[in-house]
Amino acid sequence: MTEATSLTPVKPPESELLVVTGMSGAGRSTAANALEDHGWYVVENLPPQLLTTLTELVARTPESIPKLAVVMDVRGKELFSEMKASLDGLRAAGVNYRVLFLDAADAVLVRRFEQGRRPHPLQGDGRILDGIAAERELLAVLKHASDVVIDTTEFNVHALATSVTELFSDSGPIVLRINVMSFGFKYGLPVDANFVADVRFIPNPHWVPLLRPRTGLDAEVRDYVLGAQGAADFIDRYVHALVPALDGYRRENKHYATLAVGCTGGKHRSVAVTEEIAQRLAQLPGVQVTAHHRDLGRE
Template sequence: MTEATSLTPVEHAESELLVVTGMSGAGRSTAANALEDHGWYVVENLPPQMLTTLTELVARTPETIPRLAVVVDVRGKELFQDIQASLAGLRSAGVKYRVLFLDADDAVLVRRFEQGRRPHPLQGDGRILDGIAAEREVLKELKHSSDDVIDTTDLNVHALATKVTELFSDSGPIVLRLNVMSFGFKYGLPADANYVADVRFIPNPHWVPVLRPQTGLDAPVRDYVLGAEGAGEFIERYVNALIPVLDGYRRENKHYATIAVGCTGGKHRSVAVTEEIAQRLAQLPGVQVAAHHRDLGRE
């Protein structure tokens, strides 16, 4: 089999099995993380002899683990030599599976091992190149029979994760999940915020007696806050400023981001503005948005 230059996304069956393998240093862990982020149940470093046993366990309750990815490597060289027999056993049992093989040029693999300051699992007392050559010999038959081969020579971790996402995600390109959170500065900054907006420039409904007992979720407070001078312009410009940031997050394969909006107590202004920002961000393609009010209800 020749290396794939144009890979077609997988057509998902009711239950799926994906075997992830390839050269050490070619990105198996990155691929496993990307699969896990998209709902696959990932088992790493499984001895090939256990493939059939694991598959049988999963087959008994396919609704529990509908998508299983098994990462297999050559750290146990003797064990790995049985992988073709293990795969043949799956075929004879009627188990449908795909094999994803990750590869890279020798020079790139050497550089990755040197940067990580770790030996190749098969180099023994020799050089890293000796280990790579031994691994290629063990893997050559499996690479030839693999369904998909990805050459990661020119891919960084983000590009590889994106490629795996395109192949094995139901939704295709990554969906960015945003948590837009209101908070009160007097209770401290949120530790997990990627961006913090300060809306204390808006007049405080706390000083309007009829509005004080209400919150930013109530229409009178919302109208007061959003109708204040500069509030609408700030929200519009802030959302527009976030659009290239979110596009960059997708390119870098970032899945989650928290945008925090603060006022003094987290009851009026930040709540109303958070709801408005969340509503506008939810209209963008490829984005899932949830609004959360950290300090609402605190005295």
């Protein structure tokens, strides 16, 4: 059994099946979300009897779901008691799998249930602690046989997501995906923007007859916009100011950010500046950058 404190990445064989289980309130949903963000196909609350059937279906076309994670809990106590038999059946059939077990101290689990204002699935008419004790007894054998155990007692959701990322992501630390979007203020602010830059201080190519029919994707417009007084200095300082913010996104396990760059109509200035900012950001480590022009082509 591997304790998660070492955070040594576990590299499985070609076909990957991960069973995620553990104590209620220990962070299964957070772990599932982190796995999903790194390309795992996640199935939650699967009855143990269906584990073999699901594995067989995926095995027929492994290229369609190369990484399958199955999350199981004890809400169906009678069904869960058959989980060990189901796992033994997979092993006998030659299916390679790993078990990730999430745990936490009783006091922390109680606090999490109380904060969520919900009962423990096994407490019945008793206390939360009664449900936790029953669950520990039910899961004892499975925990002992697990490949990876993560104790989330001292974790918040971000720390748990980071641990899961380091253990089960092929790419290691999280990659931040940035969408740099140009837009026209006259069509409204993008509702999903995390950052908004206004480049209407740059002279408008719309008033240059030769440039008016062109866009910020054309070299003549790009040179006009980026060569304007203050434009290059703005871009340099803006990208520099974004670096600590993007580093903070990674620390908080935020995977996506949208940076909106606006001018009047979203055709000239914002398009040219968006392309330049996207190229600059793409040079930073640990990011994937795309450029999108929301209002290009609108009248």
